[in-house]
Amino acid sequence: MSELNIRKAIDKISQGEIRIPAFQRGFIWDENLVAHLMDSIYKQYPFGSIILWRTKEQLKTERALGNFRLPDIDPDYPIDYVLDGQQRLTSIFGVFQTDIEPDVPTEWNKIYFDMQADESMQESYFFALYDDQADPQRYFPIGAFFDTVRYRNATKNLESREAELIDKVQERFKEATIPVQSIETDDRAKVAIVFERVNRLGIELDVFQLLSAWTWSEDFDLRTKFDELAEELEPFGFGAVGEDTNLLLRCSAGIVSGNPAPEAIMGLNGAIVRENFEKIVNGIRGAIDFVRNNIGVEKLNNLPYPTLLIPLSYFFAVEGERQVAVNDDQRKSLLKWFWRSCFSRRFSAGVFTNLRRDLEEVKNLKIHGNSELSEIPCTVDSEFFSETSFSIRSVNTKTFILMLAQLDPMSFVSGNRVNLKEVLKEYNRNEFHHLYPQKFLKHLGFSPRHINRLANFAFMSRADNRKLGGDRPSIYRQWIPSNYQEIMKASAVPERALFADDYEEFIEKRSEMLAEIAHNLRDNGMVRL
Known part of the structure; x- marks a missing residue:
């Protein structure tokens, strides 16, 4: 096994020597996973090796590396295709490289180091x-680490203590190496077998496999139990x-010990989990029922954070066939906590600290009927909607x-109600379109970042979008039914601003409307129209 430092990896990718074969699934990590990888590199935790397939014959079809289209390579040079480790390589390249502009503007690669963070493993x-x-007095852009000019500019105003700290952090990344396993062959059949085995069996033994091997008995197979739960929930x-x-x-x-952190998981006692498994499953069922019935969540991917299910599962965990009765005050508290957690991006940082606190407050809410669960800071203003780009996988x-x-x-x-159950189950970009069409705004000279603001989007099927076309709103208004006022209200759209064909005024007015709705959810757990 060889090693590749980050600088060398960036250079090889920039020069087109490392590429992504078409049979890979593409880049799927979000910004939180990218930040987590950077933390692992800095703390010198193992973050996995990559597997490269070296060949002299370039594939006819390839994938971009995330949003970055790689340059062609000299046909006399060998090519290294990534068989495993694409997410890690793409993350590293996207954060640190400065030579290639992405095809689509990205947000996931803007990672910062917290200079005021408490020391924690x-x-x-x-x-x-x-x-x-x-x-800038607290957060340092680590994307400057491998760009001398940018690094100099980013550090010039730092105090000596912060500057020394950042120099040490930069050095850690410069010294970091990526383990590399290589297979050199032009035999496509051999490559197919390697790729299939990598993706079917996996390379590393994960926590679940370790727990299954160490703690669960022969008469209680955790994998089987989880598979049965998946079939039930499908x-x-x-x-x-x-x-x-x-x-x-x-x-x-979380349900058994009140602590969902890795050390608590590794310390789980198999016998206790077996004894409480019915309670665990009931908690998960109850949590799913709650988000489906009260928030309209139709699949796991709808949730800004899957982590939200952990405190909810604790609240609804109960033995036997009983159910947890939820009174109005408890429901309101849970809903306020849900929306505040989402708007404040609560589980993008300090995840386990926040979870332990929330689990304790959920316990108080469940046992005593009241708690400080929803009393978490949350500020949401119109800029949340006017300055954030629409990206189907992002938390916002x-x-x-x-x-x-x-x-x-x-x-x-x-003019009919949108079938939210179907739309949210499908959950793809085709169900959401611009209120001010891209074609119209591009003609006016607006950039993609300004076009793709949250405030410019609504539930709108591909068929509806095609019918309305790429014309300005005052023109496509003719296709909207006579109950247009009701339609506009149901999408939080200021009708006068929409049909006035003044995009900036529309963004301002709609962002204000959306912020008011967000305040309702934050303060009351529901929309009060």
């Missing part, structure tokens, strides 16, 4: 932040919960979509 020092969230759109062993283990540890966009779902939106063409 568990909590992360690295966070994904928007530029306006990053106080018809309701939540089969992915039963397949997410990491989430299930955290729910189990998922929160925005669930918020719009609370209004019971209507079709802009038929």
Whole structure:
């Protein structure tokens, strides 16, 4: 096994020597996973090796590396295709490289080091932040580490203590190496076998496999139990919960010990988990029922944070066939906590600290009927909607979509209510479109960042969007039914601003409307129209 330092990896990718084969699934990590990887590199934790396939013959079809289109390579040079480790390589390249502009603007690669973070082996020092969230006196952009000019500019105003700290952090990344396993062959059949085995069997022994091997008895197979739960939840759109062993283990540890952190999971006693497994499953079922019935969540992917299910599972965990009765005050508290956690991006940092606190407050709410669960800081203003880009996988966009779902939106063409159950189960970009069409705004000279603001999106099917076309709103208004006022209200759209064809005024007015709705959810747990 060889090693590759980060600088060399960036250079090889920039020069097109390392590439992504078409049979890979593409880049799927979000900004929080990218930040977590940076924390692991800095703390010198193992973060896995990559597997490269070296060949002299370039494939006819390839994938971009995330949003970065790689340059062609000299045909006389060998090519290294990534068989395993694409997410890690793409994250490292996207954060640190400065030579290639992404095809689509990205947010996940803006990672900052918290210079004021308390020393911790568990909590992360690295966070994904928007530029306006990053106080330069506290957060340092690690993307400058391998760019001399940018690094000099970013450090010139730091106090000596912070400057010394950042120099040490930079040095840690310069010294970091990526373990590399290589297979050199032009035999495609051999490569197919390697790739299939990597993806079917996995390379590393994860926590779930360790727990299964160490603690569970022969007459209680945890994998089988989780598979059965996945089958049970699949018809309701939540089969992915039963397949997410990491989430299930955290729910189990949270319910059994009140602590979902890795050390608590590794300390789980097999006999106790077996004894409480019915209670664990009931808690997970109750948590899913709650988010489905009260928030309209139709699948795991709708949730801004799957982590939200952990405290909810604790609240609904109960023995036997009984159910936890929820009174109005408890429901309101749970809903306020849900929305405040989403709008404040509560589980993007300090995850386990926040979870332990929330589990303790959920316990108080469940036993005593009241707690400080929902009393967490949350500020949400119009800039949340006017300055955030729409990205279907991001926390802010998922929160925005669930918020719009609370209004019971209507079709802009038929006037009928949107079938939210179907739309949210499908959950893809085709169900959300611009209110001010891209074509119209591009003609006016607006950049993609300004076009793709949250405030410019609504529930709108591909068919509706095609019908309305790429014209300005005052023109496509003719296709909207006579009950347009009701339609606009159900999507939180200021009708006068929309049809005035003044994009900036529209963004301002709609962002204000959306912020008011967000305040309702934050303060009351529901929308009060």
